Amino acid sequence: MPHDHNGDVQVFENLSKAQGETQVLKGPQATLAEEGEPPSSSSLSFGGAPLRTQSLSAAGSISTPQEPQRALSTTTATSGTRSDEGANSQNAEGPSTSQAPASTKRSCRDPLTKRAGLLEQFLLYKYKMKQPITKADMLKIVKQKYKDQFPEILKRAAERIEIVFAADVKEVDPITQSYALVSKMDLPNDGRVCGRKGLPKTGLLMTLLGVIFLKGNRATEEEIWEFLKTMRVFAGKKHFIYGEPRKLITKDLVKLKYLEYRQVPNSDPPSYEFLWGPRAHAETTKMKVLEFLAKINDTDPSAFASRYEEALRDEEERAQAIDAARAGSSAMASAYSRASAATANTPSEI
The missing domain is CATH 1.10.10.1210 (MAGE homology domain, winged helix WH2 motif)
Known part of the structure; x- marks a missing residue:
């Protein structure tokens, strides 16, 4: 039986009305997430307070010998555990609502930010359920009123999914205007690791x-x-x-x-x-990881000081290795070509 995409859209329209588009995924609602409702980087809680555009992070300190107090923020997707964590999270360390910066409070009132949050939930829901994502369905979520702002809304939703899940929202078929979430690394099942329905790891x-x-x-x-x-x-x-x-x-x-x-x-x-395992070295680089961390922290990779220098050296070494491999392949091809030509010009013995 074909899937009823309009039914999915209606689910999210009802969710929008019921929750005022400010759903906080914790407590009983965390159970709903496991049953099909999508978590959202704009609708998760940390320490009992919703996290939205405040760099989509919860502060976690990482110390290195060169940077003893370097702070690294962590993705908010991980801030909501199962419902049995809900009560404890109220007393856990973390930003309270009163600590939210004024810019965050203003962004929550931004209608495009609200629409981006709802679209983000919809994209994650479709991904988790392994259902196709079309522009037509996304426009139904965004509503006709914001049709002209759709590119900006999609951009914001995609940025938040990239930060939290390390997955890019890409158009995979321009004719049908179909989209997909593509993992930044080649994990099995496009980031799900296991074959079951779920969200990228x-x-x-x-x-x-x-x-x-x-x-x-x-x-x-x-x-x-x-x-x-x-x-x-x-x-x-x-x-x-x-x-x-x-x-x-x-x-x-x-x-x-x-x-x-x-x-x-x-x-x-x-x-x-x-x-790091061998596949991590093969599929990503130290610079790409720094860029990912920098995006989470709303900063530049160079802010990680000594590690940035190491990442630059790693990039140079990789480039030199690629150049050497290409030179070796070119030399082998040239030698093969000369050998073939010499063979062709050698008179046959009778």
Whole structure:
């Protein structure tokens, strides 16, 4: 039976009216998210307060020898755990409503920002349910009144999805005007990792790679989990986006070779650390990870000082390796061509 796309649109129209387009995904509503309602970077809570455009982040401190107090913000997609976290989150550390900057409060009243938040939820819903995304359906969400502002609304929604989930909203068929969310890394099922319906895990992976890089290209297990606490991600506690995070991080991503999880040499009692896996080195770069972290923090990659210099060196080394490989291929092709020509010009013996 064909899917009723108009029915999906109606679901979100009703959601808009019922929640005033300011849905906070926590408590009982977190359960709805698991059953099909989409989480949104514009509608998640941290410490009991909704986070919207305030850099879409919750502050988490990362210290490195060169930058002892460098603050790294974490994506808000991780700030809402299952409904059993709702009560505890009210007392957790985090920004309160009164602490929200004036610019954030103003942006919440911006009708384009509200429409972008609703469109973002719709895009994530369609992605999670593995349903096609068309411009026609998006326009129904945006409403005729904002049709002329649709490009700007889509841009804002896409930026927030990129920051939280490390996925780009791309037009995949200009004829049917169909769109898709494309993961920044080549994880299975376009970022879902497992074959089940769900949301992309690429944002968490990119953040973990960033933590490891900023920690000096290796981070202890304790450092990783301390940082993840700032994102309201806890070992052994199911998360509405990431499932059981310990399994995802120490098993799934390790098995896929995006992370390396190993015992610290000569540690007694045994302790463990994380490094980049070979697929992470193959599919992304230190600079791309810094750019992702910089976007989360609304800053420039160069703000990460010493790590930026290391990322630049890494880019240069990669470029030199590519040039050397191309030169080698060109030389081999030239030698083969000369050998072939010599063979062709050699008289045949009778």
